[in-house]
Amino acid sequence: MSETLVSMKNISKEFSGNVVLDKVDFNIYKGEIMALLGENGAGKSTLMKILTGVYIKTSGEIYLDGSLVNFNNIKESQNHGIAIIHQELNLIRHLSIAENIFLGREPLKKAKNIDWKKLYADTKVWLDILGIKENPKELIKNISVGKQQLVEIAKALSLDAKIIIMDEPTGALTVSETKRLFEVVRDLKHKGHSIVYISHRLNEIFEICDDVTILRDGQLIAERNIKEVDEEKIIEMMVGRKLSEQYPRVSCIPGEMVLEVKGITNKFVSDVSFEIREGEILGVSGLMGAGRTELARTIYGIYKMDKGEILLDGKKAIIHNSTDALSLGIAYVSEDRKANGIVLGLDVRENITLASLKKFSGKFGNIHFAEEEASAQGYIEDMSVKTNGTKQLVRFLSGGNQQKVSIAKNLNTNPRVLILDEPTRGVDVGAKKEIYELINKFKLEGKGIIMISSEIPEIIGISDRVMVMHEGKVTDIISMEGASQENIMRLAVGKEVDEI
Amino acid sequence: MKMSFNKTSIKEILSKNKPLIVLLLLCLVMSMLNDRFWTWSNIIIVLRQTSINAVIATGMTFAILVGGIDLSVGSVVAICGAIAATLISSGMDTILVVLITLMLGLGIGLVNGVLITKGRLQPFIATLGTMTLLRGLTLLYTQGKPISTTGAVSSQSFSKIGTGYFLTIPIPVYIMIFVFIIAYYILRHLRIGRYIYALGSNEEATMYSGIKTENVKMFVYGSAGLLAALGGIIITARLGSAQPTAGSGYELDAIAAVVLGGTSMAGGVGTIFGTAIGALIIGLLNNALNLLQVPSYFQDVAKGVVILIAVLLDRKQKASR
Structure with a gap:
């Protein structure tokens, strides 16, 4: 040396x-x-x-x-x-x-x-x-x-x-x-x-x-x-x-088909198709630039779709913007919390109800503070968000707790399909496990869940099926029996499993 | 025990409201320097002088809260004043004239909104454009001459808006208080108010939360235009004529009031209460400088210094937090 x-x-x-x-x-x-x-x-x-x-x-x-x-x-x-x-x-x-x-x-x-x-x-x-x-x-x-x-x-x-x-x-x-x-x-x-x-x-x-x-x-x-x-x-x-300790897994029998995506194509992704049932977690894996976040944001109405269609409960869904997506029951927890997940200048309560404020307000748009407060308080307890109270600015929460607030904001819209984009990024290990447990809870409630993650162990530990993407295309969708870190990585770099 | 609790809470209120301290200090200094200051008639004068800027500054508060600005308000005052004076002198009913003028202001505000949302212009640039354009249109329309409202059928009822009293308090003061209350209610109790703060703090996250941010901006610039028109009505009613150069520089007084009130130019932080205090500081300062017979050239210097000191105090406190 x-x-x-x-x-x-x-x-x-x-x-x-x-x-x-x-x-x-x-x-x-x-x-x-x-x-x-x-x-x-x-x-x-x-x-x-x-x-x-x-x-x-x-x-x-x-x-x-x-x-x-x-x-x-x-x-x-x-x-x-x-x-x-x-x-x-x-x-x-x-x-x-x-x-x-x-x-x-x-x-x-x-x-x-x-x-x-x-x-x-x-x-x-x-x-x-x-x-x-x-x-x-x-x-x-x-x-x-x-x-x-x-x-x-x-x-x-x-x-x-x-x-x-x-x-x-x-x-x-x-x-x-x-x-x-x-x-x-x-x-x-x-x-x-x-x-x-x-x-x-x-x-x-x-x-x-x-x-x-x-x-x-x-x-x-x-x-x-x-x-x-x-x-x-x-x-x-x-x-x-061992992976099994870090990732609590629950099993439930998938229900009806919730979301079907058929041949979505735009400047970021090409011909992406997949489907999700109630109570199912679809993991989405891939390298940086594989188009995973862009796919999620296309489904959520942020990016335009050139071709393809989205079916919700078997019916064609027309989504032009995030307002449409949320009202149809598709929610998206952003990977970039500070840029577009939460509003740092608002307090915990205001963030939790931001996407669902209509629910808490009257005919003239006047906010019912008591109902709003109760809802925020409920999420804080359910998700054990560590905060001084509903009036604390989210700026002062830790990454993991901010993430919980971001998830709570989306849950408050009562989504059928929940897209989680890097849900544990910048979150410490203890809070990670809590977030996995929350995801499992949503699964048991029968939501269809898409979880995008760059951490392959997390994908393997939590998902029911894994969709691997490479340069805007789906390389394969594999079931958990066939999933290992290695073959996911191979698919992520664009190689079919059989080729190797 | 109770005493000490009260003391800390007063201290807390003051430390959170540096603008309020500046206002109280100004009052204190003035009461020592001039014995006419604390007379009822002078207080009324201050409030009436403040009212026009306060109304315009309320609209400006909305614009600055969403991270934007509206430079066109001064020109909106002028063109709306001119239109109102023309309509009054043509014999139209006062209420109708007020409504039409307010709608005109709203319309101009919405045009600003469209330029900013659909045209994707920076608010500064968009409203700089409309400011210049509207000032030019006003000068063209009036041929540079004042439009008098005296002698028309509804002239008397119209001038009451600017000169009238109710229970010894001028009508413009009631208008100002009414505008403050409505604005407070909008910002604190209505959904749109919450969206204004959210948008000013993080536009992208607000959009991702399913909120149509363009609509929020239209509301904000529409309100700013509407309130500027209201300012134009008050000043025209008060003078009994519309001046083609009316309202020039008003946008700066409004911005000063908003910033003095602790609202962040970056958006997302600020209150109507702060703007009210800010407008009062400026009104009081004008009054004080007149009472003390400070020559007019020095007045601007003094105003500038006070504004800078007040804002510096506020920033220092925020930085140390």
Whole structure:
């Protein structure tokens, strides 16, 4: 093992009493690629934000090249040669490649005006090193996501970064773009750079990483050389428990057909068909960009449908917008809670009744506060939402409780079909289980449930059937007997099970 | 025990209502500087001067609550005043004139609404356009000259709207209070009010909750137009004539009142009570500067300073929360 470049020791981090990291050790070795793995919410990004000075640690020490360091902001960590490339790239789309790479440190002439010639020439040097064949003057919005990723790396290199942290870099890349990225990463490694590689794609880890660190629920589980472990071992360490314990499963006999989707086609999905019965959970799996959320939002009336039809209880449903969908009994719990799931500026009660306020108001639209209050109170108790009361702003609730409010809001519309889009994203482990139990309750009540999730264990643990999507198309719908992490993943990358 | 409880609750009310402190401070300072300040006649003058801005600022509150703005209200005051004066002098009945003028204001507001929802224009841009357009139309229509209502059949009953009294309190003050109460009821007790706050706080989530956000915006800009027309009626009735330049700059006074009242320009946060206080602060300030015989050029400077201080106080408190 080569020399240790960064050593984080006993790092702990609390957010208003919540322990997110608990005495975690993390090492980065010179000229090696360290994989950082863990489920959503395991603390990976918090750890990296502490390393780069975005968050201030509650306790612990960070050593860089053997000396104690303390970064208070990202600028300080940058000056020490640490760069981070986020999943959502931090590039300005309407500026050129060159302007992005040298943003804030453009080469200047004597009169303090920008030396454009030098700017483009310097950019060209970095682009050549990374083998990017683009004009430095090209606008970011005109180049592919793969190249944007490389521009971010060029930016990091130009900042003289010795350590580059890459968070899910291949999430939006095509196969050939990924290959190109790996070449670059290997090349950087050989030039002595150290890389921290965060990814959910285990095969990538085995392809390029030297070591792996695994976190779970804010704790360090293990640091291993990649040769000492296999995929199964890693998953076991990441999940830490048998699937059956984490996922309570209830069975009930499916009832009548509730929802039939026939050949939905638009710019996001093509020819998607499936059906759901009462008391049935259909899991929807797929990689980022597979069109799962877009499919859900098309059914919910947010996106237009070019072809296809939706039948509810055997009758054709005309859905032009979310108002239509809700009144027909289709509800959608959004994956992006803060953007379109809940209204942070309203209180718990106002959020819970937002989609069903008609139910609680009179002829002239006057709200019956007592009924509204009773309904909100009921959901808070039923779902054990942790809140000071119905008048607390949802802004101040934890992620899991906000999610419960978002679900309650949808339930209040009394839906026949409930679409849950990443229902446990950003929710801690304890609250996850509560949400699974709620989903099971809706199942027993006879609702038809669509659950979209990127966490395959969750899909396997909860669903009755799994629909796997790839690039806007359904690759297969499989029953639970045939479902395993592996074959779902294979279908998600677009391969039929038989092909392998 | 009871005393201390009362003390904390008063403290709490004040700390939650910085604008109220500014208002009380202004009153206190004025009562020390000028003994005419606390006279009944002066209080009535302040309230009457406040009323027009208060009515317009109420509509502005709606617009700002949904995260928008309505710059056209001043021009709506002018064109609606001109139309009202023309109709009165043509011999039309007062009630009919008021109704027609209000409908005109509502119509203009709805046009703003359509530009913003269907035309997808920024509220600032859309209403900047209609502001300029309507001001030009008013000048064209009036040929730049005032339209007098004196001598017409219903002239007397019309002028009562601006100059009349009931139980020693001016009619415009009643109108202002009535508008406040209705607006409070809309925002706090009606569904549309809840939707206004939701929309201002998170438009996308509101749309995802099955709420037709375009309709909410139409309601908001329609109301702003309607209330501006009401402001135009009051001022025309009070002066006995419609001035082509009436209402210029009113949009800024209205915005100042709303912001002084603690409403966030980003939308979603604010109350009618706050706007009432904000409008009173501005009315009081105008009155105080006149009473103290501050030269008019200095008046704007003083107003600007007070507005900035009041808003800074409010922001500081919010940031430290």
